[in-house]
Amino acid sequence: MTTPPVDAGHDRADVAPVRADGWWQDSPVAHVVLDGDAGLVVDVNRTFTTWTGLLREDVLGTPFARLLPVGDRIVWTTHALPVLATAGRVDEVSVQVLGVGGSRHAAFLSAVRFTAPGLGAGEGQDGSPDTDPPVRDGRGNPAHVVVALFGARERRRYEQELLVSKRAAEASEAQRARAEAHLQHLVHHDPVTGLLNRTGLHAALSEALGNGPGRDDATARLAVVFLDLDGFKAVNDSVGHAGGDDLLRVLGQRLRSALRPQAVVARFAGDEFVVLEVLRTEDDAVALCRRLLAELTVPVVIAGVEVVPSASAGIALADVPSDLRAEPTGTGAAACDAECDAAADALLRRADTAMYRVKSRGRGGLAVHDPAAGDDAADRLRLLQELRAALAEGEFRLHYQPRVRLSDGTTTGVEALVRWQHPVRGLLGPAEFIEVAEASGLIRDLGAWVLDTAVAQAAAWNATGNGVQMSVNLSTRQLNDPDLVLLVTSALARYGVPASQVVLEITETALMVEPENASVTLQALSGLGMQIAVDDFGTGYASLTYLQRFPVHELKIDRSFVSAVVDSAADRAIVGACVHLARSMGLVSVAEGVETEEQRQVLVELGCSVAQGYLFSPARPPEEVSQRYGGADR
Incomplete structure (x- = not known):
């Protein structure tokens, strides 16, 4: 596992431990302290670093969800966080925690929120002033979330200590036997x-x-x-x-x-x-x-x-x-x-x-x-080698999916989506290779090719008088690349495409990796006249406070919510809330993955602005898009 980068904008004063006492540092339970939004890690104890093998300085400032596998991130964001927000605590959620080298550590997660508005320095155990201030949220109020992780080994040790205590307290052999049997049943x-x-x-x-x-x-x-x-x-x-x-x-x-x-x-x-x-x-x-x-x-x-x-x-x-x-x-x-x-x-x-x-x-x-x-590691290495060769041999393609204005059905733009024309496996979608490209760093070269090719295609369509807005996806690594602004401006200048014609899509998760760097980069791109869209909105863990920091123009509602918008009252409410949020912030709401007429009708009722999906058209090669809407392909 690549150790998550520390949030460059997180002030070190804000990551002072909630309590540096030896009992907390060497507790039998791994503890992680989060900020008031339950998003970023502000402290961990020694038990956590020993258990996972991660270094404390590498974990501070990291979004907590990045320490969990994808499946458990969903449990954290869709189950644990809402319960924490309403009840103030979460008890005994079974998860795995990612350690050094990608190792996984099974644990039971419990979390509790502590807040103390207006609280100043307290007193230590000896009555002297306590100079260790509580963690404060972004508004200056002392607030934090403490997460306790019972790892398998620590859990067993803790249970053994309970068993020893039980045995010492029990007066008779029969009582000890019953207590042991009961505890063993609970444990197993x-x-x-x-x-x-x-x-x-x-x-x-x-x-x-x-x-x-x-x-x-x-x-x-x-x-x-x-x-x-x-x-x-x-x-x-x-x-x-x-x-x-x-x-x-x-x-x-x-x-x-x-x-x-x-x-x-x-x-x-x-x-x-x-x-x-x-x-x-x-x-x-x-x-x-x-x-x-x-x-x-x-x-x-x-x-x-x-x-x-x-x-x-x-x-x-x-x-x-x-x-x-x-x-x-x-x-x-x-x-x-x-x-x-x-x-x-x-x-x-x-x-x-x-x-x-x-x-x-x-x-x-x-x-x-x-x-x-074979094993997964060997498969990933083989795929990476094939990806490098594919980039050198020109095996990647861009397909384009129309974006439709729901009020009148007008095609307002297209989204560029990468495909891999594999010599053996045929045409592959991004789910087959993007994760490996991102993890290996190859995404920078692949992303540069996607951007250049999409801008060139926009120029070709402009030349026929059929120009449309072009949406291009940026990966997490691209967003944090210091050369990104130069790369974008060079492509625009090379093909003579106005910046206002290009929409750059960034996932909610990517924004939170290094928010300070992301903010600076997006401000520079927005200053050129480019539009910024937050992709897969609702599936990440960015707070609204963070969202306001970025120059965002569009919110793209994730297809997982749109797919159930007809049958699920909960998903319909989520989509409606996203649309309302976009409207209140002066943003364009875009629904992804629209596949049925019933979904389109619900989205219109909710006031969604733009949609894309198989109902309107799948992603197609440029020549097919040109035949359908007029224009030239590159």
């Missing part, structure tokens, strides 16, 4: 479904690999089935979180009833379940998985609403006792435990990878992990 079981939780699953899997279930049968294989519910968020949106918990309980019981008593079933996290079973062949594992998927798809009535669940499944198998369970290379039980833990992690990871391959193909199916598929 999910409170919603009653199934094993992630901790219990890992223990069961490690034990299975270490003891070798079916050791008397040379053909026995340990199968891990990783099940992820499809569209679970929609269920929560329609029947609420309590209804979602009811659905999880029903589905968990179905899985338990469909398995032999010896099998293990666990709720891994959120809407994910894992099943462990000893079988003979891969076909047996596939048959088991199909039976489980069929059980899950039986309709169930939740809060008066009939829900038809579906799931995607991944399967990984290990021979018992060979394959993953090799003979220990060290000595003693500790060496065996370490090897079994590593093997358990590997097997879960393989099943998870297979499941996500199903998700990428459209969900609602199963896949068996293919050992010949």
